[in-house]
Amino acid sequence: MATSRILKTFSSSTSSSPLPTSRLVLKRQKFLSGRKYASSTSRKPVSVLEYCLDTVKTYEYENFLSLLLLPEQSRPAAIAIRAFNIELAQVPDVTSETLMARMRYQFWRDTLDQIYKGGSPNQPVALLLRRAVENDKLSKWWLKSMIDSREDQLENKQYPSVKAVEEYSEKSNSVLYYLILQSMGIENVHADHAASHIGKAEGLVKLLRGVPFLGAKRMVLLPRDVMMEHSVSQEDVVRGIRDQKMKDVIYDIASIAHQHIEHARSFMKDVPEEARVALLPGTSVFAYLRALQKADFDIFDGSLQKRNSWLPFTLWWAKFGKTY
Numbered sequence: 001m002a003t004s005r006i007l008k009t010f011s012s013s014t015s016s017s018p019l020p021t022s023r024l025v026l027k028r029q030k031f032l033s034g035r036k037y038a039s040s041t042s043r044k045p046v047s048v049l050e051y052c053l054d055t056v057k058t059y060e061y062e063n064f065l066s067l068l069l070l071p072e073q074s075r076p077a078a079i080a081i082r083a084f085n086i087e088l089a090q091v092p093d094v095t096s097e098t099l100m101a102r103m104r105y106q107f108w109r110d111t112l113d114q115i116y117k118g119g120s121p122n123q124p125v126a127l128l129l130r131r132a133v134e135n136d137k138l139s140k141w142w143l144k145s146m147i148d149s150r151e152d153q154l155e156n157k158q159y160p161s162v163k164a165v166e167e168y169s170e171k172s173n174s175v176l177y178y179l180i181l182q183s184m185g186i187e188n189v190h191a192d193h194a195a196s197h198i199g200k201a202e203g204l205v206k207l208l209r210g211v212p213f214l215g216a217k218r219m220v221l222l223p224r225d226v227m228m229e230h231s232v233s234q235e236d237v238v239r240g241i242r243d244q245k246m247k248d249v250i251y252d253i254a255s256i257a258h259q260h261i262e263h264a265r266s267f268m269k270d271v272p273e274e275a276r277v278a279l280l281p282g283t284s285v286f287a288y289l290r291a292l293q294k295a296d297f298d299i300f301d302g303s304l305q306k307r308n309s310w311l312p313f314t315l316w317w318a319k320f321g322k323t324y
Contacts, residue, residue, distance in 0.1 A: 049076055051124040052083035059086050062284040065312055069319050070277055077132035077183035078278075081176055083125045084143070088150045098154060105151045109144065116140055136183040142175045149175075156214075158234075161225045162204075162256055169203020170196060180278045190270040191279070197267075198282040201260035204253055205285050208292070211250075211299045215240060226252050240300050247297040254292055261286050276319075283318040287311055 046054065056079060057064040063082055070078055088108065095101040111126050120130040132138055149171035159165045177195030181188075207221060214221060220234040227233070230248045237246070264282055271279070287308055295301035308314075 048124045048127050049079065052079050052128050055086055055125070056082045059090075061307065062311060063281055065315055066280040066284065069280060069315060071184075071274075074180075074184050074278075076128065077136050077138070078180045080125070080128040080132040081138075081179045081183070084129050085146060085172075085176055087125050088146055091150065092154060092156070101154055102151065105147050105154075108147050112140060112143055112147075132183060136185075138179055138182060142179050142182075145171050145175050156219055156221060158221055159207075159223045162223045162253065165204060165207055165223055165253075166200045166256075169200045173203045173206075174199025177278060177281075181275060184275070184278060186272060186275045186278070188272055188275055190267045191272065191275040194264040194267040194271055194279055194282075197260040197264040198279055198285065201257040201264070201285045202281060204257035204260070205288055208250060208253060208257075208299060209288070209304070211237065212240065212305070222249060223253070242298050242300050246299070250292070250297045250299045254289055254297060257285065258289050261289070280315055280318060283315055284311060287314055 053064070053067070056067060060082060067075060067078055067082065088105070091101050091104045095104055111121055111123075114120050115126065115130045115133050118134075120126040129143075133140075149168060153168060153172075159168070174196045177199055178192065181191055181195060211222065215238050218238050220237045222237060226249050227237075229252075230245045232241075232245050232249050261282055264279070268276065268279075287310075288304075291304060291308065292299070295304055
């Protein structure tokens with residue numbers, strides 16, 4: 001029965017029709033604020049939970065699929081954490097000046113202060129995050145780390161080294177897994193170690209996936225040390241050069257991401273079974289690295305921009321076949 005429900009969930013989420021979120025998420029609408037909001041996929045008013053889930057579906061489809069496989073009672077907090085991360089990630093895109101962006105990050109710091117005092121602004125992500133904090137005692141330090149890491153990278157400066165990317169990824173990506181594990185009541189050092197490596201791998205992969213998009217905006221974030229090693233200039237990246245030197249840069253970074261995934265897998269035998277589902281996004285990261293390898297590490301290959309239609313079944317099999 002559980003298997004059929006998951007398959008129906010994935011079938012609905014990959015169709016062209018609007019996602020029937022009310023059937024996928026908690027039925028206990030008492031959990032949510034009574035206020036309704038307009039979602040991006042429908043003009044009909046939706047609950048706070050549906051609004052946040054729709055946000056994750058729109059901007060982080062792969063993580064959205066992983067959220068659907070969490071235990072029902074664990075989804076609201078995880079959705080709140082992911083939606084909060086998206087809010088922070090979008091700040092540079094929705095503000096026209098650095099000062100305005102910093103003010104937006106300060107808004108979220110002030111919002112956290114309000115949440116931990118029992119209040120929050122009437123904003124859907126803030127409302128759902130407040131409920132997660134109240135119910136699951138989420139770490140304020142980790143949530144604040146998400147804000148600080150985003151603001152530190154606000155001006156989109158090129159990373160000086162791969163190590164700098166990993167440090168940023170720990171603060172901006174790994175912390176998401178720590179929070180989700182915390183919301184599930186899981187305290188396990190092996191789960192934390194696996195989460196750390198998955199977060200770093202995810203950060204490196206996000207960097208790679210953003211190369212064509214950022215290059216079109218004449219922005220290059222690839223680590224300077226790797227580019228210098230292979231004599232690749234920023235102009236080469238902006239122009240979308242697809243020679244062997246460029247592929248070597250991508251290969252080196254992808255190899256480090258793959259090492260992190262392998263390290264994470266090495267801890268899995270000691271990770272509690274109930275914690276493994278929180279680490280499912282590592283399967284998505286690995287799937288992308290396989291696709292990149294198939295494209296011969298040509299980051300500008302159009303096939304890498306297409307949605308992986310097999311991913312829902314890959315994630316389902318990873319969970320129920322225990323092949324993380």
